[in-house]
Amino acid sequence: MYLTMTLLIGGLLSMQGLILSTATSAPSISETSGYILTPIFNTKKLSRSDLLPVSQIINKPLVDYDSVKQPAKGHFITTINSAMFSVYPPIQGCGYGLTTTSNKARYQACSVTPNAGFFNISNMTHLHYLSGIVSNNILIKHDTTGSVHFGLTDDRNWFIRYLDNEFLNSHTLASVADRCDSTGLCQNGADLPWYFRDLVSGQVQLVNNGKNYINASSGVTTFTTEVSGRTAIGVLKGGRLGLVQIDGATGQDGIDLFTLADMMVELGFIQAINLDGGGSSDTSVNGVLVSSPSDRWAGDSTGLFGCERAVSTRLAYPIRTLGWIRAGPNPTHADMG
Secondary structure, eight states: OOOOGGGOOOSOTTSOOEEEOOOSSSOOOEEETTEEEOOOOOOTTSOTGGGSOEEEEEEEEEEOTTSOEEEEEEEEEEESOGGGOEEEOOTTOTTOOOBOHHHHHHHHTEEEEEBOOOEEOSOSSSOEEOSOEEETTEEEEOOOTTOEEEEEETTSOEEEEEOOHHHHHHTSHHHHHHHBOTTSOBGGGOOOOOOEEEEEEESSEEEETTEEOHHHHTOSOHHHHSOBOEEEEEEEGGGOEEEEEEOOBTTTBSBOHHHHHHHHHHHTEEEEEEOOOGGGOOEEETTEEOSOOSOBOTTOTTOOOBOOOOBSOEEEEEOTTTOOOEEOSSTTOOOOO
């Protein structure tokens, strides 16, 4: 799904930010400076296999916003290791260009690579990302207007918030280095601030505090009620990172955002945002495309074959130190009934 600049959601920049990190049990929440912090997940006693992402297949009819039963088919992927989460721009670099999921997976040696942020394709020479992007401590894009963001901070906290350019620019590695030295001494006597390690933007916060949040985040619009392919990311109970990707074609099949949010609440998400969807929505596992994209190959006269869309940004779970993804306890069906 492509999103043009006119669809950006405004008037939400004053919403309270949320920082969440991985935790072994129900977190004891403390509020500091408007942020919600939870204890980080202790992975020291876990085995190598426990740290691997787990993939389960979603395959179940769901009643959508218009009371029509639609088949929801896709993938539910979880991991407890926040170090495996990364945001990557296209392989071509320099902030321009497009890359398919499977190419990115092979190039970056990743076990899981779903699509990520929205982009504007009106100028294919100079691709325009929509909203903020940070990749491996580097600020790629800083126009944050009207978008909800999901990311990982250098102190291993999950971050979800509608933010503005000033906030983003003040929490990047470069800006922190300008204000502070390596000992933690900063200008004006401030403590060494945190900064984003990786950050991606989306449209519409789906889940907040374990509840469907769409009415507060966006409300009823064509964008939120239309069925389509969808990709969403968030934090589950206990602090695990979770991803849901549903196959579909805009206006034909797939899932609407209200139904997606309800599904994610049932799966245990406490916070989640919606990423780019439609024909962009896809997932590669171990370098192989496992989803069914809705785009069609231009050279196929039969119309039988789907093809993978090149997109602007990818989420990634690297395998360089951990190995391949493993299937879930029921790899053929994620039961949400």
